[in-house]
């Protein structure tokens with residue numbers, strides 16, 4: 001008897017050998033279940049950290065500066081028979097500024113598209129009007145919700161009780177409340193199990209592929225590479241610049257080419273004022289050098305084993321938050 005066969009846990013009729021599944025490959029014949037999850041919550045609650053931890057990849061930028069995610073980013077995680085499509089969204093935050101309205105629209109679109117919500121709350125933060133508004137969006141979404149009280153590693157006496165008591169009154173029907181840490185990967189399996197309850201059967205995304213293909217690994221994001229490059233540079237800028245500046249900048253990848261193992265990137269950092277440009281460049285170009293070096297470190301995960309060169313330009317564009325070309329590139333309008 002050939003013990004190499006029937007290695008596929010998903011399809012009893014499959015007779016592909018064990019070696020076929022070695023690289024985390026899914027069976028072409030299998031039907032699988034998928035759940036689309038919109039991750040919502042206030043800025044800095046840890047939504048992007050959650051997606052990166054689950055996918056074990058850099059899908060979305062993370063920063064201690066609130067409002068770091070600007071447009072919806074997809075992170076995909078597959079286990080043996082379930083596919084989780086996470087829609088990471090900008091923090092829910094009430095503001096009548098046009099640009100902030102565009103960010104909110106991203107979150108509301110994700111809520112419309114999803115099968116269920118993952119509502120993340122920073123367990124350490126005081127519950128204020130903003131959290132009540134976020135809970136309002138969850139309550140009125142018409143979608144089932146799973147809640148993660150995040151940052152369990154920071155919680156002190158009474159924190160969990162305080163948040164649970166808020167949730168009892170804000171989301172009366174929700175009985176899926178979990179506590180964990182997106183950063184330290186604690187308590188997240190229970191969250192996945194709860195979300196999996198809302199999965200629906202779909203055709204395997206691999207089904208239409210040429211069956212002779214080399215085992216492709218499952219994709220963990222659908223974001224175009226140029227978007228991932230500009231987000232990596234923006235994260236590097238966030239990490240190096242002072243608090244106020246990050247919200248005044250955006251990054252556009254103007255060009256990317258690859259030759260003989262070297263990736264060459266040209267990108268522009270746009271800011272709103274001449275004084276900001278000076279800060280971004282820094283004394284004798286020190287700050288831009290730092291941003292460039294941090295960017296190159298971050299880009300290594302997108303281009304493993306390749307040498308990365310970046311040419312960064314800083315431009316002042318007072319109204320970039322209203323510029324159609326830039327807003328389109330950022331994925332905020334189409």
Ligand SMILES: Nc1nc2c(ncn2[C@@H]2O[C@H](COP(=O)(O)OP(=O)(O)OP(=O)(O)O)[C@@H](O)[C@H]2O)c(=O)[nH]1
Pocket residue numbers: 041042043044045046047048049050061062063064065066067068069070089090091092150151152153154180181182183184
């Ligand atoms: N201690 C601790 N910090 C966390 C945890 N999860 C996230 N953080 C930190 O919280 C900050 C915000 O995390 P993000 O993942 O960027 O939060 P976000 O909700 O995506 O924020 P926006 O995109 O601005 O809405 C970062 O400094 C993270 O490192 C956690 O479980 N524990």
Ligand SMILES: [Mg+2]
Pocket residue numbers: 047048049060061062068069088089090091
């Ligand atoms: Mg984020």
